[in-house]
Amino acid sequence: MSDDLQLPTEDQRAPQTAPPRIGVVGAGQLARMMLGPAIELDLPLTVLASDPAESAAVVAGSVRTGRHDEESAVRALATEVDVLTFDHEHVPTAFLERLVTDGDVQVRPGPGALVHAQDKLVMRRHLSELGHPCPRWWHVKDIADLEQALRENSGPVVVKTPRGGYDGHGVRIIERAEDAADWLEQHGELLAEQKVAxxxxxxxxxxxxxxxxxxxxxxxxxxxxxxxxxxxxxxxxxxxxxxxxxxxxxxxxxxxxxxxxxxxxxxxxxxxxxxxxxxxxxxxxxxxxxxxxxxxxxxxxxxxxxxxxxxxxxxxxxxxxxxxxxxxxxxxxxxxxxxxxxxxxxxxxxxxxxxxxxxxxxxxxxxxxxxxxxxxxxxxxxxxxxxxxxxGPESPDAAGSPMGADTSGGRPSPDRPDAPEETP
Amino acid sequence: MSDDLQLPTEDQRAPQTAPPRIGVVGAGQLARMMLGPAIELDLPLTVLASDPAESAAVVAGSVRTGRHDEESAVRALATEVDVLTFDHEHVPTAFLERLVTDGDVQVRPGPGALVHAQDKLVMRRHLSELGHPCPRWWHVKDIADLEQALRENSGPVVVKTPRGGYDGHGVRIIERAEDAADWLEQHGELLAEQKVAxxxxxxxxxxxxxxxxxxxxxxxxxxxxxxxxxxxxxxxxxxxxxxxxxxxxxxxxxxxxxxxxxxxxxxxxxxxxxxxxxxxxxxxxxxxxxxxxxxxxxxxxxxxxxxxxxxxxxxxxxxxxxxxxxxxxxxxxxxxxxxxxxxxxxxxxxxxxxxxxxxxxxxxxxxxxxxxxxxxxxxxxxxxxxxxxxxGPESPDAAGSPMGADTSGGRPSPDRPDAPEETP
Known part of the structure; x- marks a missing residue:
C-alpha cells in the first residue's frame, strides 16, 4: 500500500448522522441488559444467539441465530450492522482480525485490544512490559517450566489455561507439577501465577x-x-x-x-x-x-x-x-x-x-x-x-428471617485463597 | 347466577408460580418504555401495534399486529396473555367489558375504572358524586345547556369532547355557544367546565x-x-x-x-x-x-x-x-x-x-x-x-449557549389559560 492510500483512522471519519447499528456477538445476560439502554437511546441492536432460547434472544427485538465460533455467522451479523461488540470474550481473534482488514464494520473493542481479555499469557506479558502491577508469573511450556515456577514461588502456584476459562473453570491451584500435566498436554502452554495473599x-x-x-x-x-x-x-x-x-x-x-x-x-x-x-x-x-x-x-x-x-x-x-x-x-x-x-x-x-x-x-x-x-x-x-x-420463600433460611439476621453482614472477608476470573 | 357459583375475586385466586404474560394494547412510547423493565423483571410482554413501524413495535421482542379498535385484534392478543393493559385510553369500553365477562384474561385497569380516563363526563359525574374536588362543570346536551353554562360561569368556559381527546385536541375555550355548535352536532353531548384561574x-x-x-x-x-x-x-x-x-x-x-x-x-x-x-x-x-x-x-x-x-x-x-x-x-x-x-x-x-x-x-x-x-x-x-x-446543534439558540442562558430557568410560570389533557 502506498503512503498516499492509507485508510482513514476512526478519528478522521466524519461523524455519522444516523445512529450506528450495533451487533452483539453472544446473547447471554450481558447482551440482554444492553437492550433496555439501547431502546432508550434509540440505538438499533441485533444479537447473535447460538440458540433462540438464550437469555437475550428471548427478549430482543432483533435476533440472528448463529454461533460466535463460526466465522460465517459472525460475518453475517457484521454485514447487517455498523459496529460489532461482544457479550463475552470467546470469539476467535482471527475472525475479528479479518473483519477489521476488510473494513466493512467497526469491531469494538478491536481484536488487538480484545486479545488481552481472551489470552491470559498475552495479557500478562503485555501488562508486565508496560510496567503495570501483576502477580509474579511464568509462561509454562513444559513440566520443567512448571517445576521451576513451583521452586521459585516456594509454594503452591495458580495454573490457568490461557484461553477459554470463565467462572473458575480453567484455574487450578497446584503443589506438584504433575497436577497440571493433563492441561499441559491439552493446551500446549499454560500460565502459572504466584498465589497472591x-x-x-x-x-x-x-x-x-x-x-x-x-x-x-x-x-x-x-x-x-x-x-x-x-x-x-x-x-x-x-x-x-x-x-x-x-x-x-x-x-x-x-x-x-x-x-x-x-x-x-x-x-x-x-x-x-x-x-x-x-x-x-x-x-x-x-x-x-x-x-x-x-x-x-x-x-x-x-x-x-x-x-x-x-x-x-x-x-x-x-x-x-x-x-x-x-x-x-x-x-x-x-x-x-x-x-x-x-x-x-x-x-x-x-x-x-x-x-x-x-x-x-x-x-x-x-x-x-x-x-x-x-x-x-x-x-x-x-x-x-x-x-x-x-x-424460595419456603426455605428455612429465608422464611421469616428478620432483616439481615441470616447474613454475615458487615465488610465481607474473602473466604477463598484465590479468585479466578469470572465471566457471564 | 346463584350465590354458590360466584366467580372468585382476584384476591381469592391462588398466587401463580410463573410470572404472568402481559399484553399491551397499543405500541406508542409508553409501551416502548415498559420493555426495559419487563426484560429486567423477566415478565413476558407482547405489544399490539397497528403498524410495525410504531415506537414500541420496532424494538419489542414480541409484537402482534392489529388495531386497538378492532375487537378481533384485541381478542387475539388476549388469548396469548394473562393480563391485558394499555398504552393509551382509546380501546372501546365494550370490548373490554366482554373480555371481562368471558373471564379468560385479566384486564388491568378494568373497564369500570378505565372509563373514567376514557370519558370525561363519566369522570366528572363520578368524582363529583364522590366529593372529590372538581372545577365547576356542566353536562351539555344542546345549545341551551351551553348558554346556561356560559351564563352561570359569567365568562368563557372550557368545552371538551367527552371521548377521544389528547394533547389539546378535543378542547376549546369559548365565549359564545355557537362556537361549539359543530362539536355538539358531531358528539351529541359535551363537557363544559369553568376556566380555572x-x-x-x-x-x-x-x-x-x-x-x-x-x-x-x-x-x-x-x-x-x-x-x-x-x-x-x-x-x-x-x-x-x-x-x-x-x-x-x-x-x-x-x-x-x-x-x-x-x-x-x-x-x-x-x-x-x-x-x-x-x-x-x-x-x-x-x-x-x-x-x-x-x-x-x-x-x-x-x-x-x-x-x-x-x-x-x-x-x-x-x-x-x-x-x-x-x-x-x-x-x-x-x-x-x-x-x-x-x-x-x-x-x-x-x-x-x-x-x-x-x-x-x-x-x-x-x-x-x-x-x-x-x-x-x-x-x-x-x-x-x-x-x-x-x-439541532447548528441552530442559533442551541449553538454555544452557556448553560441556562437560553432558558427561562427558575420556577416556570404556566403561559396558557387552560391545560387540556395530554396523552402520548
Whole structure:
C-alpha cells in the first residue's frame, strides 16, 4: 500500500448522522441488559444467539441465530450492522482480525485490544512490559517450566489455561507439577501465577471511546464464591481518595495502553500493605459493574453502548452514598418467580434483575441491587432478597428471617485463597 | 347466577408460580418504555401495534399486529396473555367489558375504572358524586345547556369532547355557544367546565395492585405547552409537607374509589389559595411521571408492570433532592441523533430517551431528565439539551449557549389559560 492510500483512522471519519447499528456477538445476560439502554437511546441492536432460547434472544427485538465460533455467522451479523461488540470474550481473534482488514464494520473493542481479555499469557506479558502491577508469573511450556515456577514461588502456584476459562473453570491451584500435566498436554502452554495473599478484591471499571475519551467508575469491592462473582459494594469501603484515584488511573492507563473501546473491567487483588495487582481483564460490561444499572447516573450497559457507538460518555456518578449488588446463583428453588415476589414483598427498595435462564446450581440467574447509606445494612437486605429468590420463600433460611439476621453482614472477608476470573 | 357459583375475586385466586404474560394494547412510547423493565423483571410482554413501524413495535421482542379498535385484534392478543393493559385510553369500553365477562384474561385497569380516563363526563359525574374536588362543570346536551353554562360561569368556559381527546385536541375555550355548535352536532353531548384561574399545575401519581396495595409518588409540578406536557419538576417546589400528603391522599382515594389497577395520574390545578382541583385522569404511565425512570428507586413503567402483574409495588422514593424532565417536542431538526450527540457532549449528566419516531413539529419524540440538587439549574441543563436535540446543534439558540442562558430557568410560570389533557 502506498503512503498516499492509507485508510482513514476512526478519528478522521466524519461523524455519522444516523445512529450506528450495533451487533452483539453472544446473547447471554450481558447482551440482554444492553437492550433496555439501547431502546432508550434509540440505538438499533441485533444479537447473535447460538440458540433462540438464550437469555437475550428471548427478549430482543432483533435476533440472528448463529454461533460466535463460526466465522460465517459472525460475518453475517457484521454485514447487517455498523459496529460489532461482544457479550463475552470467546470469539476467535482471527475472525475479528479479518473483519477489521476488510473494513466493512467497526469491531469494538478491536481484536488487538480484545486479545488481552481472551489470552491470559498475552495479557500478562503485555501488562508486565508496560510496567503495570501483576502477580509474579511464568509462561509454562513444559513440566520443567512448571517445576521451576513451583521452586521459585516456594509454594503452591495458580495454573490457568490461557484461553477459554470463565467462572473458575480453567484455574487450578497446584503443589506438584504433575497436577497440571493433563492441561499441559491439552493446551500446549499454560500460565502459572504466584498465589497472591490478598486482603480483598477490588474492581475498577473504565469506559473508553475510539477517540480516547475515558470515564472511570468508582472502584468497587467484590467477593467471589466458588470462583464466581457474588457480592459487590460500591464504592469500595475504607479506600481512601488517593488510593481510589491511583487505581482509577491504573485502569484508565491500561485502557489507553491496550487501545480498548467500550467498557473495561480491571479486577485487582489488594494486599495488606495497600498494593494492588491486576488479576483479570474483561472488555465488556462486567458483573462487578452491575450495581451501576440502578446506582449510577449512567449504567455500564448504557456506557458500553455509548462507547462502542462513539457517543459522548455519560457521568459515572453514584446516585447514593453506597450501592450493593448480590448475584442470584442457582440454589434450592427450581423457579425464581415465587421468591422474587417474596423478596419484593419483604423489601420494596430492592431492585430485582432476572436473566430468564433455567435454574442450575450455582448458575448466574440474576442479581439484586440496593442503594442507600450504609453498606452493612444494604448487604443484609440484598442477601435476604437473594436467599428468598434462589432458595424460595419456603426455605428455612429465608422464611421469616428478620432483616439481615441470616447474613454475615458487615465488610465481607474473602473466604477463598484465590479468585479466578469470572465471566457471564 | 346463584350465590354458590360466584366467580372468585382476584384476591381469592391462588398466587401463580410463573410470572404472568402481559399484553399491551397499543405500541406508542409508553409501551416502548415498559420493555426495559419487563426484560429486567423477566415478565413476558407482547405489544399490539397497528403498524410495525410504531415506537414500541420496532424494538419489542414480541409484537402482534392489529388495531386497538378492532375487537378481533384485541381478542387475539388476549388469548396469548394473562393480563391485558394499555398504552393509551382509546380501546372501546365494550370490548373490554366482554373480555371481562368471558373471564379468560385479566384486564388491568378494568373497564369500570378505565372509563373514567376514557370519558370525561363519566369522570366528572363520578368524582363529583364522590366529593372529590372538581372545577365547576356542566353536562351539555344542546345549545341551551351551553348558554346556561356560559351564563352561570359569567365568562368563557372550557368545552371538551367527552371521548377521544389528547394533547389539546378535543378542547376549546369559548365565549359564545355557537362556537361549539359543530362539536355538539358531531358528539351529541359535551363537557363544559369553568376556566380555572390556576397558579400552576400539579400531578399526583399513584400505583395500585388488584388487592388494594397502593404506593404514591412525590407530587410534581408540570408545565404544558400548546396543550402538551412540556416540563416536570419532582418534587413540586414550594409544596409543604401537609399539602403534599393531602394531594397524595386525594390521588390514593381516587384510585381506590374507582378501583384502578396499575398507574393512575391525577392532573391537578393549584389555585392562589392552595386549593387543588382535579383536571384529568390517566390510567397508565404518564408523561408527568417520566422523571421516575431515572430519578426514583422504582420508575413508573416498572411500577405499572408490577401493579398489573399483581407483584408487590416498589419504593417510589426520589434518588436525588430534585429531578426534572423536559419533553422533546418536534422542532427544527429533521433528525434527533446529531443533537442528542451534542447534548451528551455538552452535559454527561443528562439522560436522553428517544422514542424512535419520525419528526413532526410539536410531536412527542423523546424526553430528557436530570437529577441533582437545584431545580433551577437542572431545568436550565434540561432545556439546553432539549434545544440541542429538537432544533439541532447548528441552530442559533442551541449553538454555544452557556448553560441556562437560553432558558427561562427558575420556577416556570404556566403561559396558557387552560391545560387540556395530554396523552402520548
Amino acid at each position: 490478598f486482603t480483598r478484591e477490588l474492581s475498577a471499571q473504565v469506559a473508553r471511546r475510539p477517540g480516547g475519551q475515558t470515564t472511570t467508575y468508582p472502584v468497587v469491592q467484590s467477593v467471589q464464591r466458588d470462583g464466581v462473582c457474588y457480592e459487590v459494594v460500591a464504592p469500595a469501603p475504607d479506600l481512601d481518595e488517593a488510593a481510589q484515584q491511583r487505581i482509577q488511573g491504573l485502569a484508565a492507563a491500561i485502557a489507553a495502553d491496550l487501545g480498548v473501546t467500550g467498557m473495561l473491567a480491571v479486577e485487582l487483588f489488594e494486599t495488606a500493605d495497600g498494593t494492588v495487582l491486576v488479576n483479570e481483564l474483561a472488555m465488556r460490561p462486567h458483573n462487578t459493574g452491575h450495581w451501576s444499572m440502578d446506582g449510577a447516573v449512567t449504567g455500564q450497559f448504557e456506557q458500553h453502548l455509548r462507547a462502542v457507538a462513539d457517543l459522548p460518555l455519560g457521568a459515572p456518578d453514584l446516585l447514593a452514598p453506597s450501592v450493593v449488588m448480590v448475584n442470584l446463583l442457582g440454589g434450592d428453588a427450581s423457579e425464581l418467580a415465587p421468591g422474587a415476589r417474596a423478596a419484593m414483598e419483604a423489601d420494596p427498595g430492592i431492585k430485582v434483575h432476572l436473566y430468564g435462564k433455567s435454574v442450575r446450581p450455582g448458575r448466574k440467574l440474576g442479581h439484586v441491587t440496593v442503594v442507600g447509606e450504609d453498606p452493612v445494612q444494604l448487604l443484609a437486605r440484598a442477601h435476604r432478597a437473594e436467599k428468598l429468590i434462589v432458595d | 390556576f397558579t400552576r399545575e400539579l400531578s399526583a401519581q399513584v400505583a395500585r395492585r388488584p388487592g388494594g396495595q397502593t404506593t404514591t409518588y412525590p407530587v410534581v409540578q408540570s408545565v404544558q405547552r400548546d396543550g402538551v406536557c412540556y416540563e416536570v419538576v419532582a418534587p413540586a417546589p414550594d409544596l409543604d409537607e401537609a399539602a403534599q400528603q393531602r394531594i397524595q391522599g386525594l390521588a390514593a382515594a381516587i384510585a381506590a374509589d374507582l378501583g384502578v389497577t396499575g398507574m393512575l395520574a391525577v392532573e391537578l390545578f393549584e389555585t392562589a389559595d392552595g386549593t387543588v382541583l382535579v383536571n384529568e385522569l390517566a390510567m397508565r404511565p404518564h408523561n408527568t411521571g417520566h422523571w421516575s425512570m431515572d430519578g426514583a428507586v422504582t420508575g413508573q413503567f416498572e411500577q405499572h408492570l408490577r401493579a398489573v402483574a399483581d407483584l408487590p409495588l416498589g419504593a417510589p422514593d426520589l434518588l436525588a433532592p430534585s429531578v426534572v424532565m423536559v419533553n422533546l417536542l418536534g422542532g427544527d431538526a429533521s433528525e434527533l441523533a446529531p443533537g442528542a450527540r451534542a447534548a451528551m457532549e455538552a452535559d454527561p449528566g443528562i439522560k436522553v430517551h428517544l422514542y424512535g419516531k419520525s419528526v413532526r413539529p410539536g410531536r412527542k419524540l423523546g424526553h430528557v431528565t436530570v437529577v441533582g440538587e437545584d431545580p433551577v439549574q437542572l431545568l436550565a441543563r434540561a432545556h439546553r439539551a432539549e434545544k440541542l436535540i429538537v432544533d
